[in-house]
Amino acid sequence: MQVAVNKAAQLKAKPDEKKLGFGTLFTDHMFNMDYSVEKGWHNPRIEPYAPLVMEPSTMVLHYGQGVFEGLKAYRNKQGGVQLFRPRENFKRLNASNRKLCIPAIDEAFALDALKQLLRVEKEWVPSAPGTSLYIRPTIIATDPFLGVRASHTYRFFIILSPVGAYYAEGFNPVKIMVTREHVRAVRGGVGDTKTLGNYAASLLAGDKAHKAGYTQVLWLDGVEQKYVEEVGAMNIFFVVDDELITPMLSGSILPGITRDSVLALGKSWGMKVSERKISIDAVMAAHAAGHLKEIFGSGTAAVISPVGELKYEEKVITIGDGRVGPMAHKFFQAIQDIQYGTIEGPQGWIEAV
Known part of the structure; x- marks a missing residue:
């Protein structure tokens, strides 16, 4: 044609x-x-x-x-x-x-x-x-x-x-809030697709988060409401000691292209990279024990979005020192440099127009 x-x-x-x-x-x-x-x-x-x-x-x-x-x-x-x-x-x-x-x-x-x-x-x-x-x-x-x-x-x-910039505050840590009152998607549904209803389903919880002073919602799985899935507009990563962890694709999580890029770069840098289930209780326990170093999101709009504060039920924790962590900064800089042609990325990542 x-x-x-x-x-x-x-x-x-x-x-x-x-x-x-x-x-x-x-x-x-x-x-x-x-x-x-x-x-x-x-x-x-x-x-x-x-x-x-x-x-x-x-x-x-x-x-x-x-x-x-x-x-x-x-x-x-x-x-x-x-x-x-x-x-x-x-x-x-x-x-x-x-x-x-x-x-x-x-x-x-x-x-x-x-x-x-x-x-x-x-x-x-x-x-x-x-x-x-x-x-x-x-x-x-x-x-x-x-x-x-x-x-x-x-x-x-x-x-x-x-x-x-997607966020008016620029490349600065955002505050996210875990919800157990609402779920966005369940396995076997359309949570892993970019379809209209997925985003409509996120609006009420997002509005409540905004009114409480938070940028976005962190969703838990829709069955047990126990395992971390993703944030409203991005996938989520945790740095626990020397391990980079992101929830595994289970059918209710969007397979983000920036997510995949972070995983590929992390592996190429020799990092310990894991795609697996991680519960919100495990995240909170890692923080309490001093093992949770960073949390950041990934997505097309913001590229990398560092998280400085997380609210779960009545507990609010500060991630690291509340500022942009070294891993978030490294991934943000590397992906942006590839996108703008400052450095050469993996083969096939850039298409000339």
């Missing part, structure tokens, strides 16, 4: 790169492609960013049959534009598609279409330190039908947003 290009007649003014927030500004163009049973995926096109027109009965609005991804484009030191492990994002998008009964996309074609869109919008990729162009591929069910079944038609679109 050839991607048709219809450029906007009038372009928006570019924002001040020093004042970029996260997810509030969008570029001039987007990518769209449609699916029907008769034609399969068809009509790929780059066209002006515009509202989607849909019936009030459109199935995604009623049954949540939709999936999405998140990745970024970076301006490297030579002035070019590059992507960080984008093939993994489209691979994961198809994994989400399978769980939601959405037809698979051609991953190589989707990546090529994204690169074409980025070439059209290359002036939107910011160059100020710490900035990037956030990329949101999304697929939604579009049948105008009320009834619980998989849709017969879909829209695949990609939108772009120039962004600064």
Whole structure:
């Protein structure tokens, strides 16, 4: 398939790169492609960013049959534009598609279409330190039908947003709160996919955490409410003595690409790296015994997010000295240096646009 290009007649003014927030500004163009049973995926096109027109009965609005991804484009030191492990994002998008009964996309074609869109919008990729162009591929069910079944038609679109730091406080420790009142996902469900309902399910607990002065919620498993799973917008890591620990993928934890990158780098540095169950009681006991050195999260938006304070039930603990730990800093610096082309990463991690 050839991607048709219809450029906007009038372009928006570019924002001040020093004042970029996260997810509030969008570029001039987007990518769209449609699916029907008769034609399969068809009509790929780059066209002006515009509202989607849909019936009030459109199935995604009623049954949540939709999936999405998140990745970024970076301006490297030579002035070019590059992507960080984008093939993994489209691979994961198809994994989400399978769980939601959405037809698979051609991953190589989707990546090529994204690169074409980025070439059209290359002036939107910011160059100020710490900035990037956030990329949101999304697929939604579009049948105008009320009834619980998989849709017969879909829209695949990609939108772009120039962004600064995910957290307004920058690369500083955040405060997280464990919840036992709410659960986000259970094994056998869709907790390991990037689908709409997962994020809706996190809102109430997140709102309660914010009102209590915490940045995000740390989720426990949905069955025993005993084992640590992930934070609202990121996977979680613990440094206990000389061991780097992250919860194993159990079917209810999102297989984060930054998570996988941390694990790969940690192993390449000769660290003791473990993917295993870890209970919240074990975390608290490790802290009490002086063995818990650091906690940090990983995700596309923030890259690495050090945790300075953890609240569990009525107990609040300070992690380390409450400042950014050496491991969090090392991973943050290494991954960012790879993303911006300052250093060379493992083979295949960087895709030139």
